Amino acid sequence: MREAAFAKQNKDKWLRFESVLRNNIQVPPDELSALYVEVTDHLSFAQTFYPKSNTLRYLNGLSVLAHQKIYKTKRESRKRFITFFTQEFPLFFSQYHKQLLIAFVTFAIFTIVGAYSAATDGDFVRLILGDGYVNMTLENIEDGDPMRVYKEMNELNMSLGITINNIRVALMAFAFGLFLSLGTLFILMRNAIMLGSFQYFFYDQGLFWESARTIWIHGTIEISVIIIAGCAGLVLGNSILFPGTYSRVQSFVRGAKDGVKILISTIPFFIIAGFLEGFVTRHTEMPDWLAIIIIGGSLALILFYYVFYPLHLKRKLKQKLAESNKNQIL
Secondary structure: OOHHHHHHHHHHHHHHHHHHHHOOOOOOHHHHHHHHHHHHHHHHHHHHHOOOOHHHHHHHHHHHHHHHHHHHHOOOOOOHHHHHHHHHHHHHHHHHHHHHHHHHHHHHHHHHHHHHHHHHOOOHHHHHHOHHHHHHHHHHHHOOOOOHHHHOOOHHHHHHHHHHHHHHHHHHHHHHHHOOOHHHHHHHHHHHHHHHHHHHHHHHOOOHHHHHHHHHHHHHHHHHHHHHHHHHHHHHHHHHHOOOOOOHHHHHHHHHHHHHHHHHHHHHHHHHHHHHHHHHOOOOOOOHHHHHHHHHHHHHHHHHHHHHHHHHHHHHHHHHHHHHHHHHHO
16 A cells, blocks of 8 residues: 555544544543554554655654553543443443444344244244243233242342343353354344243233233343343454454454453443342332333433433544644644
């Protein structure tokens, strides 16, 4: 690649990075580190192909400036735990909305597949959920308490057990991303088919609303966060498939770190889901309006934190960059 083409291709990115550094625009330290890695990659490329060039001198100066900035801002704050969840992670996650959409669409499609398969094959539900669970649920329905399964365990034990199991599923969805993202898609597919067949089973028994108002009290967050864990797995898998300007090893390390960050963000939500399933879902006597408020509030929380709030922070950052560039020109 000619030097002029190389500079033209990456100029906007370099200028954006320089603007962040020189104008002290607040960005998460880890995001700054990621930008620094990319600039140093370009610096290495320039050292090999454009020695003694103006491009090399510019990138070398930018790299030094970035190094100073990173080690100045990398000091940990007492409030780092809070700022990770309120500022750093949401802004960071905004770059992975495409992977989140793929995970969601995959889950939605195979939930429909699961429901359709249960509707067209009488044995499919037993194949997926197991004879023991189906027979137990049918007995509960005959006894007039179809949701009794949520009342049989002690609240605390059930809450802890469900939380641990959900975290295990999330870890699998992430780790299976090592199989070039196909493993993650398989985990999403399996859980989605299970959900679809499960929900159709209650519909077939004439208990669709009774089951939905009960199950989705905890399921709204539980299923949403499994999808988000699937997003983390796709980030990991895609880092192997599509390294971009990084070496494949650098891309993999970056993808693994980013995926772990996404997983860490889900832990509080899994705890909330476990609490709801252990302590709240069992109260099937609660009025419909209260169940709807809990379900709607859970969905709003997920959408706000993983979709709308990251987009809001991203827009604010773009505005700051635009203003700083404008002031620099003036």
